[in-house]
Amino acid sequence: MDRRQFIGASAVAGVALGAPATAMGRRLGRSDVERARARLVDLRRLDDYSGGAAVHPLAVREIGHLAGLAASGTYTEDVGRQLLGTLGELYQFAAWTAFDAGHGEQARRLALAAANAANRSGDRTLGATALSELSYLTASSEHPAEGVAMARASLANARGAIPAVRVVLADRLAWACARTGDVTGAERALGIGQEAHDRRDDASDDEPDTVYWINRDESMIMAGRVWSALGRHDRAGAVFETLTAPYDDTHAREMSLLHCWLADARLGAGEVEGAATSARRAAELAARTASPRTDAMLRDTLGAFGMHRDTPAVGELLDTWYDSHPA
Missing domain, CATH: 1.10.220 (Annexin V; domain 1)
Structure with a gap:
């Protein structure tokens, strides 16, 4: 495992690597990966209640801590891949909190780093969700066209993904299409998402925490946003009015x-x-x-x-x- 991928986290996130001096040369194992992932689960829920501006500094600090441990410790190749995948999840979450905190360029940089870390770790599912997050950030910017290509690529890269992941990817493709005025593309993507919801209802997959937030209400909210962005306000209103306090x-x-x-x-x-x-x-x-x-x-x-x-x-x-x- 190339340690430069962890050392480079300081440049990506703008944070100093934060491992304590006692971590130098320490043997890292599965328990270290699990602790980092549990911390990330907690941060995701904290963001739900507190908002990105409050949580983003904590996410960046966590990146520095995990990257510092991995840059200074020793581990097997398998643990190294897990550490890199977890760093990718941290990048992805930090991208979201940066976006919510109003730092669009930083958010896109972190989302790209998430996709790269995921691909290097061999986690195709994370790679697809990270690229779709980048597509969402791009589509939500003043220059949304590139977001469509990213969203389509993320969906194509996840043909074997579990239904919950395909819902997220399809909904973000719908948003990207809406932002460029593509009514047909948006409607088709919303349909893919609904089909994936139907399959999810019948599935018993273990779902990654990266998609813990997605449900039918969230997809309805996205559908309403899509129709509003396309100027179909009556249709958007009809969708929003059917929601009962999600x-x-x-x-x-x-x-x-x-x-x-x-x-x-x-x-x-x-x-x-x-x-x-x-x-x-x-x-x-x-x-x-x-x-x-x-x-x-x-x-x-x-x-x-x-x-x-x-x-x-x-x-x-x-x-x-x-x-x-x-x-």
Whole structure:
């Protein structure tokens, strides 16, 4: 196992390698891999409640710690591959938290590092999900076209993947297609995702923790976002309206984003007062989480109400918001 892959983590993540001096030459084994993976599971759940801005520094620190251990310790080839795969998972998670914290370029750099580490470790499933995450980040940027090619490649690279993984890859392909105006491609990708959900219901696979969050509600949310991005606001609203509180308010980021997307769909469909109600709820929830991405989306959502300021519900919403968020 080439140790340069671990030493290089300092450049990728912008962090010093963090192993203690006592780790130099220590024999690493499966238990070290398991401890790192358990820590990552905890960080993923913490992100659900706290937001990317709060958790990203912890993820970066964990990268430095694991890479430092691997760069200074000794291990078998098999353990080395597992350590590298775990580092790839950390890169992938850190990419997500960087994106949520508003650091788009850093997020894309980390997602690419995740895909490279996964491929070098021989973990094709992680390689596919990391590439699909990169596609999502790219599609969500100002230049989304390249995201479609990445998303298609990730799906093609996962033909034998378990259903839960294919759901994630298909949903992200749908988003990339929507961002480029490809209605047919988006609809086809959503269909692939639903077929994978059906197979997942009948499967008994052990699913990697990288996809713990995916379920039918999440796919419905993505479908609503896809139709909204394509300008099909009535169809988007119909999808969002069928959701019955997929999370409680402890998941403030997810619920705030959901209300932002619902507000956008309602406003696009001409339901101004209903849109204002959703936007107000989004603002209340956004204040409870450390997610600059959510804050930015909320600002965009509120900005779309400008032409409706004479509507009482909108005027009250905007006055309340701008009074508490002066320029």
